Amino acid sequence: MMESLLNDELLSNIGRSAEPKRELVTRRDIRKYSVATGQRLQRFLSGDVAPPLYHMALFWDVVGLDELTPDGVIVDRLLPEFPLKRAMAGGLKIDYFKPIQPGDTLIATRTLTDIYQKQGSSGPLIFYEVITTVKNEAGNPVLTEKATRILR
Amino acid sequence: MYNAALWNAHRIHFDLPYATEVEGYPGLVIAGPLMGEWLTQCVHDWLGDDGQLVTFEFSNRRAAYVGDVLRSGGKVVSTDPDQGTASIELQVSNEAGEAVTLGAAVVRFGG
Numbered sequence: 001m002m003e004s005l006l007n008d009e010l011l012s013n014i015g016r017s018a019e020p021k022r023e024l025v026t027r028r029d030i031r032k033y034s035v036a037t038g039q040r041l042q043r044f045l046s047g048d049v050a051p052p053l054y055h056m057a058l059f060w061d062v063v064g065l066d067e068l069t070p071d072g073v074i075v076d077r078l079l080p081e082f083p084l085k086r087a088m089a090g091g092l093k094i095d096y097f098k099p100i101q102p103g104d105t106l107i108a109t110r111t112l113t114d115i116y117q118k119q120g121s122s123g124p125l126i127f128y129e130v131i132t133t134v135k136n137e138a139g140n141p142v143l144t145e146k147a148t149r150i151l152r
Numbered sequence: 153m154y155n156a157a158l159w160n161a162h163r164i165h166f167d168l169p170y171a172t173e174v175e176g177y178p179g180l181v182i183a184g185p186l187m188g189e190w191l192t193q194c195v196h197d198w199l200g201d202d203g204q205l206v207t208f209e210f211s212n213r214r215a216a217y218v219g220d221v222l223r224s225g226g227k228v229v230s231t232d233p234d235q236g237t238a239s240i241e242l243q244v245s246n247e248a249g250e251a252v253t254l255g256a257a258v259v260r261f262g263g
Contacts, residue, residue: 033157036153036157038190038193040193051189052205053189056185057158057159060158061159071163072161089184089211089212089214091210092185093209094207094208094209095206096205
């Protein structure tokens with residue numbers, strides 16, 4: 001039987017949400033992202049509409065340089081401390097409802113929705129899931145992103 | 153520029169001495185989301201103005217480094233004429249033919 005690394009205290013973090021973040025989408029910001037990612041379609045390069053992963057740039061935390069770890073990483077305050085530390089490949093799944101356009105004000109809410117353990121080929125693995133919902137000011141869903149991370 | 157556009161300060165992506173000497177990587181590590189980006193571009197470049205992305209997913213399976221030759225593409229695996237949708241499998245592979253990033257998308261045709 002697999003020994004559980006997940007105690008009650010860790011699991012009690014399930015359901016925790018971060019403070020919603022509110023951001024204005026600008027044409028200039030879309031253009032910067034589009035150039036930086038090598039987009040080829042004119043509607044992205046002109047900033048008429050945002051490419052599908054633009055929300056990652058829009059909601060990336062802007063923190064002071066002194067708040068970064070020495071390797072330049074921001075500590076994600078939504079997450080508890082896990083007993084396994086090495087991050088392995090995770091996955092992202094996004095459902096799209098509305099396009100993102102200049103002038104939109106979007107609100108993103110992140111929730112830690114699950115923590116579970118599996119046995120990997122070289123030891124236990126801890127999985128956790130974070131769901132980000134992005135809505136517009138009217139409250140309509142724009143996209144929903146489910147991120148799964150694996151720690152070993 | 154990608155890290156700048158994201159405001160991502162993780163040094164392994166742009167600081168070559170740090171990535172190689174301190175963290176021991178063979179080169180600058182390509183940021184995971186950027187590889188997902190390329191897969192969305194495969195879909196959008198193929199769709200043109202003719203449709204939209206309904207869902208997209210990807211996961212990075214192994215690291216890739218600046219200087220690697222990567223190939224990305226996909227194939228349509230099913231279509232639903234009633235819904236006007238298609239399911240696509242996507243992959244970024246390296247020169248050794250290994251899967252770096254795997255992905256999938258559902259697209260809906262029509263403006």
